[in-house]
Amino acid sequence: MGRPPSIDEDEVIARLAKVFSDVGYDGASLAQLAEASGLKKASLYHRFPGGKKQMAEDVLTAALDWIAANVLAPLAGDGPPRERIALAAENLDTFYRGGHRACLLNMLSSPRNEDGPFGKAIREAFEALLAAFAGVARAAGASEADARARAERAVVTMQGSLVLSRGIGSTGPFGRFLDELPDILAAEAGPARSRKVQQP
C-alpha cells in the first residue's frame, strides 16, 4: 500500500474551506489551495479527482453538515425556544469565527442561482435555515406568517452583518446580530408588556 495520509481529511477540508471563504471560487487558485492544504497539487487531485469543483463541493457539504448538526438541530430541539436560539447563536459565532469569516453561501453564489455548480445546494441551504428559524419562532408563539417573516429577517441580518463586518473591517455588526437573534426570532415581550425597543 502507499504512504499513510500525511494530513487528516477533515483538516484538509477545513483548510480549503478557509481559502474558498476568503477569496471565493474563482479567486481560489490551485497553487493557493495546495499551499493552504499542505499538499501538492497532484496530491489534492488524488483526494479530489473532480478537481477544484469537487473541492468546493466537498467543502460546502462539510459546512452544511456542520450547520445541520450544530445550528439546525439545536433549533429543532425540545427545550425552551430562547435556549435553543442561544445555543444556535453560540455555534454560529464559532462557525463564522466571530464574524471574521465570510459565508460560503455568499462567496460561492452565482448571479442566477440555476447557473453555477453550487446554486442548488445554496438555495436548499438557505431554505433549510429559513425553515429552522421559522420553526423555533413558531415554537416561541409566532403565527405561521410572522414566523416566516422573522426567519427571513434573521437570515438577512446574518448575511448582511457578515458583509458589513468584512466591508468595514470590524466584527461589530456580526456581534450585534448574534445579540439580537433571540429578539428577532422570539417575541421580545409578553403580550401585555409595553415596548421599550426603538425608543431612545
Next chain:
Amino acid sequence: MGRPPSIDEDEVIARLAKVFSDVGYDGASLAQLAEASGLKKASLYHRFPGGKKQMAEDVLTAALDWIAANVLAPLAGDGPPRERIALAAENLDTFYRGGHRACLLNMLSSPRNEDGPFGKAIREAFEALLAAFAGVARAAGASEADARARAERAVVTMQGSLVLSRGIGSTGPFGRFLDELPDILAAEAGPARSRKVQQP
C-alpha cells in the same frame, strides 16, 4: 486623429459593471469584459491603461458617484424624512435592478479590508451610507445612538436581502427590504401610540 469612439464611455462602464457585479473581480476575465463591452481587448486597454484593476476601480467609482447623487443626496435633503427615504428607496431599487443585481461592495470585497485594491473605497462607501442613513434617522427624531443603530440595520438588511435574493433566486427579500426601509430608519409610530408590529 484616430477613429471616433464606437461606444460611449458611460455605456462601457455600465456594461463592465454588470460583469463585475455578476461574477466578481476574479471571476471576470478580459475575454468576458471585452465581449460584454463590445470592444476588443486591446481597445479596452486603450481606454483603461491600468488593465482589469482600473476597469474595476472606474466601475466602482461610477457606482459610488451614482449612489452619492441619487441616494446620499436625497437622504441629506430638506424635505420630510419619510419622503427623502422613499426617494432613496426608489433609486436603490433602480440601482440594484429590483434585487437582480448584486452589490459591488460585496462582490469586490476582500477577506481583510486592508488587502485588496478596493478595500479603502469599500469601507468609505459603507461609512458614507451609514452616515447618510443615520442623518435621516436623526432628522426623523431618533437620538444619536438610535440613529446609528437604525442606519446599521438598514445597511445590513440591504446587503443581506441582496445576498438572500440571489441565493434563493427570488427578489422577494430585497423587495421587502425596500418596503421596510422607512420603518427601519424613521420611528414607526408616534411616542404615545401602541405597537402593532411583531404581533400576528
Next chain:
DNA sequence: GTCTATAATATGATAGAC
C-alpha cells in the same frame, strides 16, 4: 480609437516515479 496578432505567464489538470 480600434483592430489582429502575439507575447509572457498563470491556471487547471495529468503522467508516472517512489
Next chain:
DNA sequence: GTCTATCATATTATAGAC
C-alpha cells in the same frame, strides 16, 4: 498517498498596423 515534472489551455497584457 505523495511527489516532481509536464501538458494544454486560458489568462493578462502588449505591439504595431490602419
